[in-house]
Amino acid sequence: xxxxxxxxxxxxxxxxxxxxxxxxxxxxxxxxxxxxxxxxxxxxxxxxxxxxxxxxxxxxxxxxxxxxxxxxxxxxxxxxxxxxxxxxxxxxxxxxxxxxxxxxxxxxxxxxxxxxxxxxxxxxxxxxxxxxxxxxxxxxxxxxxxxxxxxxxxxxxxxxxxxxxxxxxxxxxxxxxxxxxxxxxxxxxxxxxxxxxxxxxxxxxxxxxxxxxxxxxxxxxxxxxxxxxxxxxxxxxxxxxxxxxxxxxxxxxxxxxxxxxxxxxxxxxxxxxxxxxxxxxxxxxxxxxxxxxxxxxxxxxxxxxxxxxxxxxxxxxxxxxxxxxxxxxxxxxxxxxxxxxx
Amino acid sequence: xxxxxxxxxxxxxxxxxxxxxxxxxxxxxxxxxxxxxxxxxxxxxxxxxxxxxxxxxxxxxxxxxxxxxxxxxxxxxxxxxxxxxxxxxxxxxxxxxxxxxxxxxxxxxxxxxxxxxxxxxxxxxxxxxxxxxxxxxxxxxxxxxxxxxxxxxxxxxxxxxxxxxxxxxxxxxxxxxxxxxxxxxxxxxxxxxxxxxxxxxxxxxxxxxxxxxxxxxxxxxxxxxxxxxxxxxxxxxxxxxxxxxxxxxxxxxxxxxxxxxxxxxxxxxxxxxxxxxxxxxxxxxxxxxxxxxxxxxxxxxxxxxxxxxxxxxxxxxxxxxxxxxxxxxxxxxxxxxxxxxx
Numbered sequence: 124x125x126x127x128x129x130x131x132x133x134x135x136x137x138x139x140x141x142x143x144x145x146x147x148x149x150x151x152x153x154x155x156x157x158x159x160x161x162x163x164x165x166x167x168x169x170x171x172x173x174x175x176x177x178x179x180x181x182x183x184x185x186x187x188x189x190x191x192x193x194x195x196x197x198x199x200x201x202x203x204x205x206x207x208x209x210x211x212x213x214x215x216x217x218x219x220x221x222x223x224x225x226x227x228x229x230x231x232x233x234x235x236x237x238x239x240x241x242x243x244x245x246x247x248x249x250x251x252x253x254x255x256x257x258x259x260x261x262x263x264x265x266x267x268x269x270x271x272x273x274x275x276x277x278x279x280x281x282x283x284x285x286x287x288x289x290x291x292x293x294x295x296x297x298x299x300x301x302x303x304x305x306x307x308x309x310x311x312x313x314x315x316x317x318x319x320x321x322x323x324x325x326x327x328x329x330x331x332x333x334x335x336x337x338x339x340x341x342x343x344x345x346x347x348x349x350x351x352x353x354x355x356x357x358x359x360x361x362x363x364x365x366x367x368x369x370x371x372x373x374x375x376x377x378x379x380x381x382x383x384x385x386x387x388x389x390x391x392x393x394x395x396x397x398x399x400x401x402x403x404x405x406x407x408x409x410x411x412x413x414x415x416x417x418x419x420x421x422x423x424x425x426x427x428x429x430x431x432x433x434x435x436x437x438x439x440x441x442x443x444x445x446x447x448x449x450x451x452x453x454x455x456x457x458x459x460x461x462x463x464x465x
Numbered sequence: 466x467x468x469x470x471x472x473x474x475x476x477x478x479x480x481x482x483x484x485x486x487x488x489x490x491x492x493x494x495x496x497x498x499x500x501x502x503x504x505x506x507x508x509x510x511x512x513x514x515x516x517x518x519x520x521x522x523x524x525x526x527x528x529x530x531x532x533x534x535x536x537x538x539x540x541x542x543x544x545x546x547x548x549x550x551x552x553x554x555x556x557x558x559x560x561x562x563x564x565x566x567x568x569x570x571x572x573x574x575x576x577x578x579x580x581x582x583x584x585x586x587x588x589x590x591x592x593x594x595x596x597x598x599x600x601x602x603x604x605x606x607x608x609x610x611x612x613x614x615x616x617x618x619x620x621x622x623x624x625x626x627x628x629x630x631x632x633x634x635x636x637x638x639x640x641x642x643x644x645x646x647x648x649x650x651x652x653x654x655x656x657x658x659x660x661x662x663x664x665x666x667x668x669x670x671x672x673x674x675x676x677x678x679x680x681x682x683x684x685x686x687x688x689x690x691x692x693x694x695x696x697x698x699x700x701x702x703x704x705x706x707x708x709x710x711x712x713x714x715x716x717x718x719x720x721x722x723x724x725x726x727x728x729x730x731x732x733x734x735x736x737x738x739x740x741x742x743x744x745x746x747x748x749x750x751x752x753x754x755x756x757x758x759x760x761x762x763x764x765x766x767x768x769x770x771x772x773x774x775x776x777x778x779x780x781x782x783x784x785x786x787x788x789x790x791x792x793x794x795x796x797x798x799x800x801x802x803x804x805x806x807x
Contacts, residue, residue: 134551137754137798138538139565140618143495143572146488147760150581153485157585181591184763187770188588191760193750196480200750209476223481230485239492243499246530249523276482408535408542412479418489418533421526428529456479 151191153231156224160188161207161215169204221275228272234258234265238422250425258423259373261352262326266304270325270332274305277368279454280399281311287450287459288364288397289316296363299324299389301353302370306333306346308399309366313342319364324349324356353382360389368399372416375426376438383442383462390464396444401429402451402458412456435460493533495573498566502530503549503557511546563617570614576600576607580764592767600765601715603694604668608646612667612674616647619710621796622741623653629792629801630706630739631658638705641666641731643695644712648675648688650741651708655684666691666698695724702731710741714758717768718780725784725804732806738786743771744793744800754798777802 155161163177175185189205192198197215199206207216214223229235234253238245241252251257258265289296289312296319300309303323310333313319321342323333327350337346349356353370365386371379386396401416408414413429420427430438436447444462451458497503505519517527531547534540539557541548549558556565571577576595580587583594593599600607631638631654638661642651645665652675655661663684665675669692679688691698695712707728713721728738743758750756755771762769772780778789786804793800 134555136552136556136563136565136618138552139494139556140568140572140754142490142493142537142539143569144491144757144761146491146578147581147757147764148484149486149488150584150764151484151760152481154584154588158588178588180589183591183768184588187759187763188584190749191757194753194757195484197484200748210478210480213476214478214481221478223478226482227485230482236488239489242492242496242530246496246500246520246526247522249525276478406542407532411536412482415486415489415533415536417529418493419486421529422489426525 147191148195149231151188151195152197153227155188155192155197156215156227158188159217160185161211161224162217164198164205164207164211165216165218169206171205174205221279223275225272225274226276229265229269232265232268234263235419235423242422245422249421251421251423253423257425259427262328264328266326267328267332270305270329274307274336277305277307280452280457281307282315283450283452283454284308284366284368284397284399284459285311285315287461288312288366288395289319292316292363294318296320297360298322298364298366299358299360299362300366300368301386302368303333303348303366304329304369306330306336308368309333310337310340310342310346312364312366313337313345314340320345320347322347322349322359322362324351324353324358326350354385358385358389361391362389362394363391364395364397365390366397366399371398371435371438372400372420372429373424373427375428376430376434378426379430379438380441383438383444387443387464392464394464396439396462396464398435398460399452399457400435400460401456402432402435402449402460403429405431405433407431410456413458432458432460436462489533490537491573493530493537494539495569497530497534497539498557498569501559502527503553503566504559506540506547506549506553507558507560511548513547516547563621565617567614567616568618571607571611574607574610576605577761577765584764587764591763593763593765595765599767601769604670606670608668609670609674612647612671616649616678619647619649622794622799623649624657625792625794625796626650626708626710626739626741626801627653627657629803630654630708630737631661634658634705636660638662639702640664640706640708641700641702641704642708642710643728644710645675645690645708646671646711648678650710651675652679652682652684652688654706654708655679655687656682662687662689664689664691664701664704666693666695666700668692696727700727700731703733704731704736705733706737706739707732708739708741713740713777713780714742714762714771715766715769717770718772718776720768721772721780722783725780725786729785729806734806736806738781738804738806740777740802741794741799742777742802743798744774744777744791744802745771747773747775749773752798755800774800774802778804 158178309321330348401413403414439462447462500520651663672690743755745756758771781804789804
């Protein structure tokens with residue numbers, strides 16, 4: 124057609140409508156988690172009256188919420204009763220060891236969500252509307268929430284990261300865990316390697332969470348904390364391994380480069396800088412979760428991004444690392460990027 | 466397993482994460498519409514520099530936004546340039562006659578969105594947190610926005626509704642269009658039937674929009690307006706057809722029943738009450754759009770719902786209608802429900 128505007132067979136107004144109302148999906152899942160609905164689904168007969176009583180909620184509200192959660196694939200409905208889907212049983216019932224319901228607290232934190240209400244302005248200006256350095260402003264309390272609530276989502280990545288970081292190493296090792304957060308990654312290295320001594324670096328209130336997790340994991344005697352900024356703290360060292368998990372994406376390439384130089388200086392020759400990152404392909408639009416993460420960095424930082432492997436390798440090499448390698452994590456959307464100090 | 470909590474093969478943490486971050490999809494599409502990005506995509510070479518200039522936005526912002534829109538299926542990326550997908554070409558480029566971008570204004574109206582920020586409380590209490598009668602509080606200005614911005618989404622339903630309402634009728638007809646909004650449905654009946662005279666009922670500021678649309682459609686000489694509440698206005702009549710489009714779902718069944726009695730009294734014997742509704746199947750969890758609509762009614766009304774055909778037929782029959790029939794609209798998620806005045 125002359126206008127070039129005719130719809131191809133796959134054109135879908137439903138995709139437009141579904142996107143404009145996608146925020147309702149988030150609201151429904153948050154409400155269900157708040158109401159402890161998934162525990163009730165797992166324990167009970169699953170009829171509306173039971174669930175309403177168990178969640179101290181109205182019959183109308185529970186019925187409509189459960190129907191909606193069924194529509195979006197998070198519950199099943201059988202003979203008028205609501206039962207777990209495979210997904211809700213594994214990842215939303217608090218009795219499941221794989222439950223990630225707590226992530227709703229960080230992902231729903233106003234600091235992370237509110238910038239999206241002003242996304243037009245953010246796209247215009249090219250940076251977060253959050254004050255100062257955005258989510259990485261010093262001592263931002265959002266990272267305490269991250270440490271508390273995001274560990275279950277990161278847990279599946281810990282074992283593969285530990286294995287790659289430690290592969291072929293033996294004897295006493297010193298490990299620095301930069302932006303340790305919940306501490307899971309450094310703790311995992313300590314668990315996998317009984318001669319590893321871990322120094323966890325983060326803001327002091329965040330380190331309380333990491334220490335508590337290290338105690339629970341039985342590695343506290345080999346766990347040390349260093350409070351402060353990754354850019355300003357004296358790292359000590361020399362280290363065999365430095366972990367940089369979910370950190371580089373908050374900053375622009377020159378800042379990442381400076382940090383990697385500092386990391387390099389703290390490593391023994393041949394020591395390993397091990398990052399965990401969302402790494403999109405060179406097209407920057409696949410795979411979906413890694414590529415989509417850039418938008419979170421646009422909304423919440425001044426100049427962060429989800430970097431391609433090519434970009435990360437340049438930063439590493441510019442900071443004096445060699446043999447930079449990428450290891451996609453089979454159990455999650457992340458990629459482990461490792462370089463050796465030259 | 467004894468816990469009953471093991472994950473089936475289809476269990477997906479990605480579905481949980483994707484739902485908790487689904488609000489970002491809404492934000493991205495709203496921002497793109499605000500920035501007039503889809504017009505720029507349709508007109509230009511689609512490189513980041515061009516789009517940033519055209520949208521008066523930053524390069525970083527546009528690049529990340531366009532990549533994100535590509536990830537969620539709303540744009541395509543070819544050799545580093547962004548081009549329309551079939552969906553964005555047909556439904557988001559303002560040059561397309563089928564463009565529904567304006568619906569973002571109603572769907573993103575704070576009155577419609579903000580209750581979802583308090584959905585836990587709404588599920589507990591079983592009703593909207595909006596004051597009074599919620600979205601159907603008298604003279605609520607949200608319906609002026611609806612009339613202005615939702616017409617393109619309703620347009621594909623107008624022709625089928627007109628055809629069903631008019632089937633087999635001839636000669637002069639009087640038509641009442643209750644809660645006329647944009648007026649599209651009554652106007653369509655007037656266009657399909659040159660001897661139809663339409664009375665449009667709605668709040669006065671809403672009727673300004675309907676009248677303007679009737680003028681543009683060339684039917685103003687057969688178009689009359691009646692300002693007020695559907696529950697309180699004198700309908701006049703007798704009518705051959707009464708339209709009730711997107712209206713019954715805002716109220717509970719007794720209220721719908723009373724209204725249908727009033728409608729019945731205004732119709733000639735054998736006259737037609739023609740509703741356009743989201744009608745879920747008896748399972749209330751399919752088809753997706755109709756079933757999901759209940760949540761909007763939970764969030765924005767005191768006691769509205771998306772009713773099944775069985776429930777609607779009961780309301781009609783209780784109000785003295787017979788031969789109640791359902792006609793799913795092939796061009797949209799709605800169903801036309803018609804009953805004849807006994």
